[in-house]
Amino acid sequence: MLELQNVDFAYKNQSPVIHDISLTVGPGEFLAIVGRNGSGKTTLTRLIMSLIKPTKGNILFQGSIIPNCTPAKMARHVGYVFQNPDRQIFHDTVAEEASYGPRQLGYTPEQTATFVNEALAATGLSQLADAYPLSLSKGEKQRLTIASALAMQPKMLILDEPTSGQDARQRDQLLKLLIKLNQQGTTILLVTHDMDLLSACAQRAIVMAKGHKVFDGPVSELFQDTLQLNNWGLIEPAALKISRELAAFGLKQTASINELSHDLVNMLRRNNYA
């Protein structure tokens, strides 16, 4: 679906911030880009959205380079959800806000209404369709930005730090929503620091360090080398730490909190504690 071929990027008169990145994203994948601050994660997604142009290499979407690509043209294929929802919300109702994108892309009013209703239903915002967007909670605003992106019928969704500033309940709702969207066929690319979120939903992880891609593989493989993980500025998910501590009691190591809780309950049952 998306392919980056030996992509380099440098800001004018400055040293490169992205070095020779090649990667392929297949349809229906759920992948996460992780790395410490300044490692090039967001720059990589900005390159994908044509917000900036590569200084070397090519970016292909569905097998072809999009000629004279602009972010507005790319929006037809890829939805981008920014970290700060307040930077894009400006309409008086949730439904109007979500309909801005499809109208910009030239869909008919009927098509727009259908897409908006579907997007609001998918994000659990149908009840708030007439609400004033700025009165929503941070979590609801974030879901509204996702609905706004979904209403443009993208094949792929990029989310930049979607859980920042959200409480545990909002984070959990977002996690369920992303998993549901992915199961419905949307390709998801997540930029995050949240290793628990990564282990709970992503199938594949890409680690960026100083503008280089230093790891690209299944999430389970990422957590095998703790020392390397620390070198990249990442921390283990809480579930992995707990399961490692409890390995002596026969618990298998896992990065998934759901798997850990399931194994713990089984272990307690086996030992007649429950």
Add this chain to the structure above:
Amino acid sequence: MHKVAPITKLALTVFVTIWAILLQSLPALALLITCQIIILMLARVGIVIYKGIASLFIFAAVLAGIQYFISNDMILSAVTASKMVAMTLVFFILLTTTRMQDLSTALVVQCRIPYEYAFMFTAALRFIPDFLAETKAIQEAQACRGYSPQGNLIRRFLSYMAIIKPLVLKAVTRSETMALSLELRGFGSRKLRSFGNKITLNTRDYALLISMATFTSYLIIH
């Protein structure tokens, strides 16, 4: 220029404005502009400032063109545009060679302006780069939703609302947060306040002030 006291640079700003008003000849105004550009070059300002100056010249040329279209007087148009450039360039010198906190201290300690007003002035100046960065971020966010201004001027203006509305809302929220944060840190709770930076005048500053006052007197007399 960085070593000159902020009050001297503030005086320079006032004097250059007076000179630009008094001077009516194109060569004299050109000389004034050239001198200011040399001062900026000696102060080793960044490339961004030169880009700003280039934009200023383009804006002045447009203004001169409009005035020529209205008055049909080439000299008058050129003189007016040059006056505008000369008056604006001196603010480039002031703002690129003076730290905001020094400027604020000079306004309070030496110009006897109440601290609240001086702070308001410097806070407004500090807000400009943040405002520009925020505009860019909002433009990018809306571009990813298909924002692409096209059509006639009215259509473009209406579509620009997608940028202006979130920008204004963000600015209001930001100023509210800033006001609260200032209040929580005791802003305006005492009449007297101390300043950590020294902004005293030395011989060079006195010499510059006397020279500027003498030249202004000369221009007024002649």
